[in-house]
Amino acid sequence: MAKKTRNRAAAAGAATGENPRRPCPCGSGKRYKACHGAGDDVIVIRPFAGLAAEPDLVAMREFLPSAVAPLPLREPAPVPVTLATVLPGASAALVRPDGEIMLGMQVQTRSGDLSADLARALRWAQEAEPGSALPVVGPGIGGSDPIRLQDVLDHDAPLDLTLHQDFGWWMASADGAEPAPEVVATLERANAVIMPTEPVVAEGVRAAYWVDTGSKAHLRWVRPEPEERLMAALARLQARGELNLTEDTRYAGAFRAHGLLVPVWDLDREQHHREWTEPAAAFAARLDAVLAGLDDEPLTGDERRARDALAGKQITLR
Template sequence: MAKRTAVKNKPADGVNPRQPCPCGSGKRYKACHGGAGGGADVIVSRPFEGLAAEAELIALREFVPSATVKLPLKEGAREIVLATVLPMAAAGLVRADGTAFVGLQVQTRSGDLSRDLARAVQWALTAETGDALAVVGPDDGTNPGRLQDLLDPEATLSPELHPDFAWWLPPDNEPTGDVALSLERANAAILPTERLDAPGVHAAYWVDAGDKAHLRWVRPESEETLLAALARLSVRGELDLGEGSRYAGSFRAHGLLVPVWDLDRELHSSEWAPGAEALGKRLQDALTSLDTEPLTEPERRSRDGLRGRQITLR
């Protein structure tokens, strides 16, 4: 009887098979990209970890309706524009004027959104005018790595928000027929959204949901650390942006926590910027205090209550 020989991937340079996989999945290398199959089906729970733009990428992926921003690529002969969503939820397209886009709000084809986006960027760098990439298809062996390999890790993003999807077409191009109908339908689904502009406030978005407005703020801290700081503010009665606001809960998105506040929608989005700035400073102070001051019993109870206040986007 012939002996069976196990086939294993060779360890990556400098990676111990028993150490965490560099992809960020949380699994050991030998059980992930160091195992048979290379970890193609491994779910990466925090795909943008390590990028200064992580929180903004999550906001653009999860709830910002219409926005664009130039990708800070390390190298490349072509400018690539990252978009929230493209026509037919395409993974990429090159507009008639030659502008190349990749989309964030797409169906993923693997467990690693960062790797799928890197492959869309690779496609966009060489695609021709008028080309479109409906989905990121099966791996063709060209492996561009992950988004972290392509972007400047220290670069931040300041997306341009749009009131509609007119930017799908080149300037001065009037839509007709099916294109006009598609634009009309997409525009009708947009919830008015504004990015708050204030010192120390990043990835915070005001959203008009109809009956009320919300602030959705993607935070970079670990969930447990952030919940502890929020609990400290809650016990002090400081977990708000001022009159007409209240903390509603939070939701998880790609490994980070997104706290949400209900806001009086009669106030303009810009009127909440000072409150967000002040809350950001209080939150930073609370985070710093955790290093030397453990949570009190009331704060621990508050933290447990906040942990259970999970909300769902609609």
């Protein structure tokens, strides 16, 4: 650890009364010096760990183009707080004229802990005047006390996501005020490149989204399981010839995003997104059954080889 980082962690611990070698009081399971006592240069691989909303947060951060959700705060806020995929100008936060707070997931810059960035932006917005916007979260934003989403959210509440096919909600305002010309111009540019995206809603299916990229359609499915366990289950399904959703689909691979694995399937672009409801539910049932049996039956040689082959189809996003 660099001297300046060591000194910063020690100072933070002294200020808060926390021993940097003890478990962090936020409940992350990490030592304090690697969590709330860490400097901004520390990369938190899984920033939303411990939250039921983790898969939804990862989807909003990485690939959902236009979506909003009420933020499930642990304590009710005096004004509505809405989480959004992206805000005008890729702002970290803004306070609408009617007082509603909006936090952006897809921001221009961030520290090594996205959870802390969002919590700082929220704290800033709660003190800001209506009509204010926060371009980026930087040093000193939100005060000096360490805070993360895990400190303010209901850990057991998922996000109630609403997907939009454009960014018209940027214009929404309770007082009917006309949007600024730069917002209108930004809206037009954003709408021109948005990719149609729809949730795949079925029993046992969560955080799965149909996406039309223009040349292909995909199913992107954020999974909450630890990567090693999920890869073992996918390998078992691959060895059985049961990894695809239907005979006409293809498992394209997976990407890592904020500590979670996101499997991706290539789909028939001509089919409506609702046609994937039953195949996704059937796959979820197969996957759950395999996950439940992993502890009792280790992978065979064929399944291990399948796992190694699948590992070659993974990339990591930050």
